[in-house]
Amino acid sequence: MFDDLRRAILARRAALIGLTQALIRVPTINPPGENYREACEVVARHLQPLGFETRFLRATGTPGDSERHPRWNLVAWREGTRPGRCVHFNGHIDVVEVGHGWTVDPFGGDLIEGRVYGRGACDMKGGIATAVIAVEAFLEIRPDYPGSIEFSATADEETGGYGGVAWLAERGAFAGADHVIIPEPLNKDRVCLGHRGVWWAEVETFGRIAHGSMPFLGDCAARHMGAVLAEMEETLFPVLAARRTAMPVVPAAARASTLNINSLHGGQAEPEPGFTGWPAPVVPDRCRMVIDRRFLVEEKLAEVKAEFRAVLDRATRRRPFDYALRDMHEVLPTMADPEAPVVVAVSRAVERALGRPAEHVVSPGTYDQKHIDRIGRLRNCVAYGPGILDLAHQPDEYVAVDDMIDAALVMGLALADLLEPEAG
Helix, strand or coil: CHHHHHHHHHCCHHHHHHHHHHHHCCCCECCCCCCHHHHHHHHHHHHHHHCCEEEEEECCCCCCCCCCCCCEEEEEEEECCEEEEEEEEEEECCECCCCCCCCCCCCCCCEECCEEECCCHHHHHHHHHHHHHHHHHHHHHCCCCEEEEEEEEECCHHHCCCCCHHHHHHCCCCCCCCEEEECCCCCCCEEEEEECEEEEEEEEEECECCECCCHHHCECHHHHHHHHHHHHHHHHHHHHHHCCCCCCECCHHHHCCEEEEEEEEECCCCCCCCCCCCCCCECCCEEEEEEEEEECCCCCHHHHHHHHHHHHHHHHHHCCCEEEEEEEEEECCEECCCCCHHHHHHHHHHHHHHCCCCEEEEECCCCCHHHHHHCCCCCCEEECCCCCHHHCCCCCCEEEHHHHHHHHHHHHHHHHHHHCCCCC
């Protein structure tokens, strides 16, 4: 099967490039969540001629869903010739903001020296295209396979997945799946078993507004937040940096606990684009900070929260102020068993396709495995796909065509192994 599958994939090189480009050229920036339906239709148009039934499902009422930015998802399935296992490929269609520093059109999908460039090329539209082509090649050489193959192209992974995989899992979309492969860009020779935990929270400090020329008549909420930041620098960041996990998180620096200041706002709102006036002189009576705390399997979420609240309490001893701490969302760490069938099958396929053993890793950030595990109750799930992890969310993001070819071969071999283990 190996040679036949490889020939079938190589014959689809142009189709693989074209599908990747077509997906990149649909700018699905999240937030706010643009053009989701159009991206789902790109995938559906490729799957339908292969015999897949497709459904478009809107996650009405989920965070961010609106008539202007509806949360559309695609679910597709194809039955085999006889009963058997079900393999599900899941990929998210949303991408992060473009940012600055690009030297190519971020939504051009340009093919330059064997690389397809654009926002989402690596994370993870190249992975979605790779999975589709892998399945198409598999169907050519194994049209009489047992079991079933499923696809989902889903919304909002970049903002938590609540309008995508979480919503689908709550409605039983993964109930029939035995194995799930998510083509996130963890490098083509790695099998990703899971991810660290995450806690997002908003801190707000309170003061009193006053004229900026007489700040002594007010109470500056921004200065109160400065006390919080000083306390974090002195007592929290050093402690987090010293912790280590036994999970094989990559890169190695992410084996520590981390905290990122995701945003910081104080005082007057930023002016609308095009406004040419000056701000008014006022003392800010509110200051808000959003934190992104990544924690380890060895840490308890309740302790993580208590540790941060202690930082806030210590900061109030630097200078008295009132504050509020609000949970935004939280995800526990998850990791598949290294001996789980899907881990074994994908690892074996990596070694066959690339000629070297697969490396088992854990992602520094969460992805939609969390919902398949916690809501879908399916732990037989991994991330595997083309793309270099460090390129995700960067300017001049790209995916190498040869890496997609190799990853498609891995996916096809793993698919055959999971559906027909006796066939070899």
